[in-house]
Amino acid sequence: MASALRTEVLRLYKTLLFLGREYPKGADYFRDRLRAAFIKNRDVSDPEEIRQLISRGEYVVKELEALYYLRKYRAMKQRYYENE
Numbered sequence: 001m002a003s004a005l006r007t008e009v010l011r012l013y014k015t016l017l018f019l020g021r022e023y024p025k026g027a028d029y030f031r032d033r034l035r036a037a038f039i040k041n042r043d044v045s046d047p048e049e050i051r052q053l054i055s056r057g058e059y060v061v062k063e064l065e066a067l068y069y070l071r072k073y074r075a076m077k078q079r080y081y082e083n084e
Contacts, residue, residue: 005051008054009038012057015061016034016064019061022068
């Protein structure tokens with residue numbers, strides 16, 4: 001049971017680390033904040049609380065993806081439409 005949660009946490013960390021490479025404030029800023037968040041919660045041992053933290057992390061993943069898609073949309077809009 002614990003190993004399944006551990007693999008989920010590691011997968012989430014790797015996903016967030018990958019997405020953080022394009023963060024607007026920089027990859028170093030994002031990596032430091034990510035590391036601090038995971039270190040803050042490393043002593044959590046309750047499986048239900050770990051699942052809640054994983055779901056919060058997955059929400060952050062979705063928010064980052066939305067941020068990046070919006071940035072791509074704005075760049076395309078600027079290329080194809082004149083500023084009025």
